[in-house]
Amino acid sequence: xxxxxxQIAKKAHAGNFIIIRINETGERIPLTIAxxxxxxGTITIVFQVVGKTTTLLSYLNEGDDILDVAGPLGNAIHIxxxxxxxxxxxGGVGIAPAYPQAKELKDAGNKILTIIGARxxxxxxxxxxxxxxxxxxxxxxxxxxxxxxxxxxxPLKKIxxxxxxxxxxxxxxxxxxxxxVLTTNGSSGLPKIDTMVSLNPIMVDGTGMCGGCRYLTNTGxxxxxxxxxxxxDGHTVDFDNLIKRSMRYKEQEMKSIEHYxxxxxxxxxxxxxxxx
Amino acid sequence: MxxxxxxxxxxxxxxxxxxxxxxxxIIEANRCLQCAKPLCVxxxxxxxxxxxxxxxxxxxxxxxxxxxxKNFNILPAICGRVCPQEVQCEEKCVLGKRWEPVAIGALERxxxxxxxxxxxxxxxxxxxPNGIKVAIIGCGPASITCAADLAKYGYDVTIFEAFHTxxxxxxxxxxxxxxxxxxxADEIDTLTEMGVKIYYNAIIGxxxxxxxxxEMGFKAFFIGVGAGLxxxxxIPGLKLIGVLTANEFLTRANxxxxxxxxxxxxxxxxxxxxxxxxxxxxxxxxxxxALRLGAEKVIIVYRRSEQEMPxxxxxxxxxKEEGIEFQxxxxxxxxxxxxxxxxxxxxxxxxxxxxxDESGRRRPIPIENSEFIIDTNTIIVAVGTNxxxxxxxxxxxxxxxxxxxxxxxxxxxxxxxxxxxGGDIVTGSATVIxxxxxxxxxxxxxxKYLLKNK
Ligand SMILES: Cc1cc2nc3c(=O)[nH]c(=O)nc-3n(C[C@H](O)[C@H](O)[C@H](O)COP(=O)(O)OP(=O)(O)OC[C@H]3O[C@@H](n4cnc5c(N)ncnc54)[C@H](O)[C@@H]3O)c2cc1C
Ligand SMILES: Cc1cc2nc3c(=O)[nH]c(=O)nc-3n(C[C@H](O)[C@H](O)[C@H](O)COP(=O)(O)OP(=O)(O)OC[C@H]3O[C@@H](n4cnc5c(N)ncnc54)[C@H](O)[C@@H]3O)c2cc1C
Ligand code: SF4
Ligand code: SF4
Ligand code: FES
Numbered sequence: 211x212x213x214x215x216x217q218i219a220k221k222a223h224a225g226n227f228i229i230i231r232i233n234e235t236g237e238r239i240p241l242t243i244a245x246x247x248x249x250x251g252t253i254t255i256v257f258q259v260v261g262k263t264t265t266l267l268s269y270l271n272e273g274d275d276i277l278d279v280a281g282p283l284g285n286a287i288h289i290x291x292x293x294x295x296x297x298x299x300x301g302g303v304g305i306a307p308a309y310p311q312a313k314e315l316k317d318a319g320n321k322i323l324t325i326i327g328a329r330x331x332x333x334x335x336x337x338x339x340x341x342x343x344x345x346x347x348x349x350x351x352x353x354x355x356x357x358x359x360x361x362x363x364x365p366l367k368k369i370x371x372x373x374x375x376x377x378x379x380x381x382x383x384x385x386x387x388x389x390x391v392l393t394t395n396g397s398s399g400l401p402k403i404d405t406m407v408s409l410n411p412i413m414v415d416g417t418g419m420c421g422g423c424r425y426l427t428n429t430g431x432x433x434x435x436x437x438x439x440x441x442x443d444g445h446t447v448d449f450d451n452l453i454k455r456s457m458r459y460k461e462q463e464m465k466s467i468e469h470y471x472x473x474x475x476x477x478x479x480x481x482x483x484x485x486x
Numbered sequence: 487m488x489x490x491x492x493x494x495x496x497x498x499x500x501x502x503x504x505x506x507x508x509x510x511x512i513i514e515a516n517r518c519l520q521c522a523k524p525l526c527v528x529x530x531x532x533x534x535x536x537x538x539x540x541x542x543x544x545x546x547x548x549x550x551x552x553x554x555x556k557n558f559n560i561l562p563a564i565c566g567r568v569c570p571q572e573v574q575c576e577e578k579c580v581l582g583k584r585w586e587p588v589a590i591g592a593l594e595r596x597x598x599x600x601x602x603x604x605x606x607x608x609x610x611x612x613x614x615p616n617g618i619k620v621a622i623i624g625c626g627p628a629s630i631t632c633a634a635d636l637a638k639y640g641y642d643v644t645i646f647e648a649f650h651t652x653x654x655x656x657x658x659x660x661x662x663x664x665x666x667x668x669x670x671a672d673e674i675d676t677l678t679e680m681g682v683k684i685y686y687n688a689i690i691g692x693x694x695x696x697x698x699x700x701e702m703g704f705k706a707f708f709i710g711v712g713a714g715l716x717x718x719x720x721i722p723g724l725k726l727i728g729v730l731t732a733n734e735f736l737t738r739a740n741x742x743x744x745x746x747x748x749x750x751x752x753x754x755x756x757x758x759x760x761x762x763x764x765x766x767x768x769x770x771x772x773x774x775x776a777l778r779l780g781a782e783k784v785i786i787v788y789r790r791s792e793q794e795m796p797x798x799x800x801x802x803x804x805x806k807e808e809g810i811e812f813q814x815x816x817x818x819x820x821x822x823x824x825x826x827x828x829x830x831x832x833x834x835x836x837x838x839x840x841x842x843d844e845s846g847r848r849r850p851i852p853i854e855n856s857e858f859i860i861d862t863n864t865i866i867v868a869v870g871t872n873x874x875x876x877x878x879x880x881x882x883x884x885x886x887x888x889x890x891x892x893x894x895x896x897x898x899x900x901x902x903x904x905x906x907x908g909g910d911i912v913t914g915s916a917t918v919i920x921x922x923x924x925x926x927x928x929x930x931x932x933x934k935y936l937l938k939n940k
Contacts, residue, residue, distance in 0.1 A: 217693055231650055238650075278650040280687035414737050417648050417689060417876050419714035421731035422738075430725075432718050437876065451725045454827045 211267070216251030218243075218281050224289070224310035225408070225441045228253070228281030229416045232266050236277070239263045240413045240436075242307035243282060256306030256335070283416045284440045287406065289314045292376035295321035295345070297369060299362050299390060301382020302328050305336055307408055308381045311441075313343040315379075321345050323369060327362040327382070331355035362386060363393050370400055380444065381408040384456060388449035395445045407444035409435040411452060425452055487592055492807040496777050499662040502804055503567075506589075506596040508546075515543035518588045521580060526590060529578035531923045534558040536575060536590055543593060549606065551597045556610075560634050561627065561922060563602060563669050566595025568660060569919050572799045602672060609679040613640035618936055621646060621704040623690045623877065626654020627918045628909025629710035630677060631925030632932075636708075637680040639933050644704070645677075646688040648876075652677075654712055655910075656918070658737045659768065661775050664801070667740075691880035696905065705939070706904050706932045709892060710925060713910035714874035719763065719867055723821025728757070728829035732764070732772045732868035739775050757863025758782045761832055763818055764868035765795040766915075770802065772866045773810050784810050785860065789817040789837050789850045813860075815839070817852065821865060832860050871915050881905075889914070898928030906932055 218228065227242045245254035259268050270276070296315050300308030305326050316322050324344035328334045329352045341347045348365045349357030358365060362382075369375065370393070380390040387407040396402030414420040418437035425435055427446040433439070488504040489495075495502055506514065518540045526536045534555055542551035555562045569575075571591040579587035601607055618641050622629045625647035633643045651657055653670040678684060688694065696707055716731035718724060760776040762769050765788035773784045786805070788795060791814045795802060806812070815837040822831040836856035839848035873890035885893045885901040891914055892907040894900050900907050908924030910916055 221693060278687050280648065280650070280689060280693075282692055283689065414734060415649070417714065418874055419716070420734035420737045421716040421718070422734040424718075426725045432724060448725065451827060455727055 211257070211270075212252045212254050213276065213279060214250075214252050215279055218279065219246045219248050219251045219253050222246040222253055222282045223286030224314045225285060225287035226282035227284050227307075227416070227440060228255070228279055229283060229413070230267075230276050230280075231278040232263060232270075233277055236266070237263050238278075238414060238416070240283070240410065240416055242408070242410075242440075244306035244309055245313075246310070254306075256303060258303040280416065284436060285438075287311055287314070287379075287441050289318050291319045294374040294376040295323050297366065297375055297378045298322055298324045298344070299366065299378065299380040299382065299386075300324070300326045300340070301362055301380075301386040302333065304380075304382030304386070304408070305334070305340065308379065309336060309339060309343070311379055311381075312340065316343045323375075324348065325350065325362045325365050327351065327386075329353065361389070363389050366390060366393055367398075367400065370394065370403060375403050378403050378405040378444075379407075379441075380405060384449060384453045387444060387447075388453070391444040391447070391449065402445075405444035406441050407447065409440045409442060409447070409452070411435050411455060487589070489804075492804075492809070495663065496808050499778055501666055502663050503592075503800075505599055506592055508600075511543055511593060511596045512546065514589050514593060515540045517581065518544075519580065525578040525580060526575045526588070529575040530558075530590075531574065531917075531919045532558045532926070534575075534594075539597070540588065540590075540593060543597065548597050548600050552601045555594060555597065559919070559922065560610075560631060561673055561918075562594045563598035564627070564656065564665060564673070565919050565922075566591045566593075566598055567665050567669075568798070568917075570798045570917060574919070602669070607672070607676065609676060610634070610638060612638050612680055615642060615681070616640040617642055618940075619644065619702075619704045620706045620708070620932065620936075621699045622708045622710065624648070624654060624709065624711040624909075624911075625652035625674070625684065626710055626712050626909060626921060627656060628712075628921035628925040628928075629654070629708065630673065631922040632708045632710065632906075632908065632929045633682045633925075634677060634680060635926055635929035636932060637677070637682050639929070641933075641936070643681070644683040644685060646685050646690050646694070646699075648687070648689040648711075650686050652684055652686070654710075658740050659733075659771070661736065661740055661771050663774065663778070664771065689876065691877040695880050700904070706936055707906065708898075708925070708928050708932065709877065709900075709905065709907040709911060710909045710921070711874055711877050711911045713871045713891070713915050715872040716867070717870045717872055719818065719869060721818060721820055723823060723829065725827065726821050726823040726829040727827050728823075728863060729821055729865045729867065732762075732768045732866050733871070735772055735866050736768070736775065739779065756781055759860075759862045760784045760864045760866065761860060761862045762786050762866045762868055764788065764870075765790065765797060766868065766870075767797045767801065769866075769868035770797045770805050770810075772868050774801075774805055774808060776864070776866065777808060777810065781864075785813055785862075786810055787813045787816045787818060787832075787834060787860075789815065790847060791815055791839060794847045815850065817850065818865075819857065822859075829865055830861065830863070832862055832865060833857055834860065871910075873911060873914075896927070897931040898924060899931060904935070906935075 222243045241255045244256045298312040322344045323346045325348045327350040394403040394405045411423045413423045416436045423435040426448040520537045524537045539551045539554040575590045576587040620641045622633045622645045652674040656670045716733040760781040762773040816834045820833040836853045837850035840851045843849040898906045906928040908928045909921035
């Protein structure tokens with residue numbers, strides 16, 4: 211989905227996100243800026259329908275307004291030319307935020323090896339777009355309906371065994387990022403490689419004010435994903451804790467949906483493949 | 487003053503004190519001695535002419551009363567409700583030495599409410615527009631005051647606010663039952679009537695830098711971004727689910743109206759027993775909000791004693807009446823979670839008071855072998871805030887002190903000629919009225935600066 215917001219488009223960089231609120235009673239939800247066009251003054255968001263806000267968002271038509279859009283938030287990733295190739299991994303909706311990072315790194319002269327993965331074929335998207343900024347594109351699906359059958363860490367292992375790699379970027383579900391980090395942190399017998407992950411804990415303000423987005427490092431330090439991230443050094447993150455935290459409001463989010471739509475239309479839509 | 491009964495009010499978010507009736511206000515005003523050298527005025531950070539406005543109330547000239555106040559304070563409905571009067575104006579009132587001081591705050595609130603309820607609020611007069619653009623960053627009480635004063639001087643004022651609504655801590659911190667949001671909204675409306683433009687969702691430092699604003703033609707800047715960053719306790723178990731900062735809790739509850747969930751979409755879940763750590767207004771507000779959200783038991787754990795508690799006295803009394811439990815001289819040492827990382831207990835240690843520390847308050851010292859455990863479902867940490875770095879990081883030339891707050895002189899000047907600042911981002915967490923005072927001072931300084939550079 212493209213949003214017309216020239217000022218944000220002007221300032222956006224890979225790694226930034228926005229916070230939107232659809233209506234007066236709505237939640238504030240964060241979404242990554244997946245692409246931007248400074249000339250048209252637009253930014254692109256890609257979202258997965260998981261709950262009420264994203265459902266409402268999916269009902270919007272071209273030309274509709276969104277009540278509030280605040281951004282660009284978070285730190286842009288550091289772009290430079292690395293000595294060896296960079297591996298960019300996008301899992302599920304994470305493919306979208308991985309794209310601008312691959313693009314900016316490619317523009318900076320890096321060799322980009324991209325792996326994208328999803329549960330099944332029709333959840334994959336932006337294959338061509340990704341290919342256009344990658345030197346090599348590997349596709350995998352859990353069920354083998356397209357590309358390699360298996361999870362993204364399989365091709366990753368292969369790459370880092372065979373080649374020298376300067377950096378790995380992994381964006382996707384927490385569990386995926388956790389396993390990517392386990393692959394690259396030197397504990398698996400494979401070489402240790404710097405790994406950036408993109409955290410998406412529950413956020414309220416996105417400006418460092420509430421502390422709701424805090425995450426812990428393995429050594430117990432506290433950081434705020436919205437102002438210290440969202441892209442952070444994966445090797446330091448306590449993923450198990452983040453995974454548990456992310457479930458905190460599950461029960462109530464379900465209530466919110468039920469309240470909103472007794473016929474559960476929204477829930478039916480939930481699994482509907484959704485992109486742009 | 488009439489109040490909602492404790493048993494009723496813990497089930498709603500409506501205001502607790504109901505305010506004076508006209509008769510009561512006049513009776514209270516009659517108690518004022520009209521001192522020739524009124525000490526109360528010295529106690530008020532913005533030096534409201536207290537005997538004068540009280541005299542007008544005595545004589546039933548409510549309109550004159552409110553106009554008199556507004557010469558000093560543009561947000562009387564707010565200050566009358568949230569000022570810590572017991573350490574400001576009312577502390578100094580001579581009657582207080584032997585009897586109860588005059589209820590100055592309640593009288594101030596009364597005339598402000600009288601004006602609003604009778605729809606008599608008028609837009610303050612502004613000088614003819616001079617076309618000079620001034621940018622105000624943040625929309626808390628410091629900024630609101632600065633913006634209003636500059637608009638009166640005729641400047642073309644734009645406020646940039648990070649959130650989708652104005653008021654700062656007045657809307658996302660202080661709860662509805664202490665300060666109805668409609669009152670804040672009303673004040674923001676007055677600002678727009680005065681021609682102040684408000685640009686919401688505009689995070690300065692992200693969407694625009696100060697340099698961008700300069701290029702857009704703004705000639706001076708006031709920074710009133712508050713002290714946003716919550717402080718964390720460095721104790722084991724911080725990662726547990728159910729341990730949250732007061733900022734997150736109050737923001738969810740107030741700004742995002744989680745108390746109307748599921749009509750509003752933002753959820754909150756607290757369980758039966760809630761512990762709040764801290765002894766300031768933030769701690770009390772969190773505790774009382776938790777009670778209203780359905781907690782069966784709320785315990786405040788504070789490491790010093792009752793006397794040192796920095797919270798507003800009236801709120802402490804209200805909290806006690808509402809059945810909030812207080813564990814004074816108690817410090818948390820560890821949060822304890824189950825196998826799913828849900829917090830279910832907190833270990834504490836008893837404290838005793840030692841010698842006074844730098845702040846002049848007696849330093850709490852742990853008592854050996856006094857550890858004990860409290861069962862709980864949610865822990866809310868309200869132990870203070872730090873400076874929010876979002877704006878200051880994007881303006882590295884701006885001089886900060888070692889805690890990250892902006893350094894200014896008495897009149898609100900920073901080390902950069904066209905940038906001024908005030909409120910919590912300069913002083914650290916303080917009060918609404920001191921933030922307003924700083925906003926007003928800065929407006930005067932900005933006016934001088936712009937007149938000189940015309
Ligand atoms: C920095 C950042 C960038 C993100 N970028 C994207 C993106 O590009 N595309 C995308 O599809 N999603 C993205 N997300 C996740 C997205 O914000 C959530 O999917 C969204 O908030 C869910 O809202 P909802 O009302 O539809 O669902 P809800 O009913 O609120 O929740 C459904 C599920 O989502 C989880 N959730 C709820 N609120 C949040 C929240 N604020 N943050 C994270 N998870 C939440 C809940 O735990 C629940 O399991 C991002 C999150 C962050 C923090
Ligand atoms: C729960 C609680 C209870 C309190 N109770 C009392 C009380 O009873 N009495 C009392 O006197 N005081 C009380 N206080 C303190 C008082 O509210 C503050 O001292 C006062 O609000 C400070 O005003 P300010 O204008 O400096 O900043 P704030 O009110 O903090 O406002 C700052 C504004 O700037 C915005 N902002 C921040 N960064 C940016 C950016 N980069 N770009 C744009 N906008 C930005 C914020 O969103 C916010 O709206 C309480 C505080 C809290 C948290
Ligand atoms: S502004 Fe505050 S301190 Fe001043 S008179 Fe009013 S209540 Fe008292
Ligand atoms: S000190 Fe008390 S009695 Fe004297 S003028 Fe002030 S309010 Fe009235
Ligand atoms: S979202 Fe509130 S501090 Fe990060």
